[in-house]
Amino acid sequence: MTYRDVASKSVLIWAGTAVGSRMPVAMAPLALVFLVRERPGGYTLGAALAAAYVIGEIVGAPVLGMRLDPARGRRHLALGLAVGTVGFAGLGVVPGAPSVVLGVFAFVAGFAPGAVTGGLRTLLTSLVPERAVAQALSAESMLMSGVWAVSPVAVAGLALGLAPRAPLLLAGALMASSVAGLWLLPARWEQEGETGRAGLRVLIRAWPVYVTGAASLTLLGLAELTLPALLEQRGIGVGWTGPMLAGMAVAAGLGAFLYGLRAWPGRLRTRSVVLMGGMSAFVALAALIPGAAGIAVALALAGTLQSGALITRNLSLREAVPPGAMAAGYSVMYAAAGAGYAATGSLAGGLLQVVSPSTAILAGVALGLLLTALGWWGERRRDGSGADRSNGVAGPRAEGAPVAGRGDAERRL
Secondary structure, three states: OOHHHOOOHHHHHHHHHHHHHHHHHHHHHHHHHHHHOOOOOHHHHHHHHHHHHHHHHHHHHHHHHHOOOHHHHHHHHHHHHHHHHHHHHHHHHOOOOOHHHHHHHHHHHHHOOOOHHHHHHHHHHHOOOHHHHHHHHHHHHHHHHHHHHHHHHHHHHHHHHOOOOHHHHHHHHHHHHHHHHHOOOOOOOOOOOOOOOOOHHHHHOOHHHHHHHHHHHHHHHHHHHHHHHHHHHOOOOHHHHHHHHHHHHHHHHHHHHHHOOOOOOOOHHHHHHHHHHHHHHHHHHHHHOOOHHHHHHHHHHHHHHHHHHHHHHHHHHHHHOOHHHHHHHHHHHHHHHHHHHHHHHHHHHHHOOOOOHHHHHHHHHHHHHHHHHHHHHHHHHHHHHOOOHHHOOOOOOOOOOOEOOEOOHHHHO
């Protein structure tokens, strides 16, 4: 169980394809703000376009994810990415179009590739031995941490140094390149025990995993969105927001690497609670510490634990749904996380009107802990019910039970 099991030509091609499909997602919200900021009321319009994009993602992930057929996975993903490319290219080609037209392009750019994250993650786990699934998910998390660290810098540099439309044109080009990358990968990700398209009942049974996954994004999102106000409250330059968030992203990549290095004791749901509890503690410390260095360290430690928590959630989802429904399950969890992050923005905006930024963050910590407890209770209750997979309903399997005739990789984390 080492990262050597993940090192292969197919995984390298997958990584390039994943970067091409995910970099536009990371770039989109800020790129949309830069696109229209020089218009009258530009920042308000930019926020509305970013909201349209995120809503498209939240709707597209479960709707398209549930229709994703493993037997024709590449075709479905390529079509979604191609339409998403049109959405991004449209925004870059006609930046002066009426706001309604830009809103439609933004929604399409978010909606059409909605199932890609789940499909590519399922494809990745099919490219590696079962024993290396945890390492593959850790590698994915490291890669995405790098993408999210680089994207804001790329957007700002292109928009200010070249043209406001440049980031969106680059996003369209990157998404188009990912379509080409798909044709170098397997056309399907069939696994033993494949059940075809996922039914709603199968996916609903995994709700505790979605809740805990959303909790981690909600908690970290509240910290990110209130960080400028918190720094201002502490008398620290708001310009430190970018370096602190970049440091948190780098720390998340390091945390993902460390998670995949060794075996970790305990059940997955227990590990998740421990990681979420530690993350909550560090975010709370960031809200209470007065100095810039202390805040930066606390956020970095929170990011380190968050990556482990998300990997644990992805592994838990593999226990909660049958193999043929994994792409749909990942897509629904992606939508749940997106909904949690979107709700965080509204919560942060409302709280900052009536309380101090530090108090708003502490309120978010309390909410995150509540959602974590709810998810843990749901998983414990589901595991106790002993539902049978043979009926087409996802039920628990003992951590360490064989998976499709092989040893369970999650047992050796």
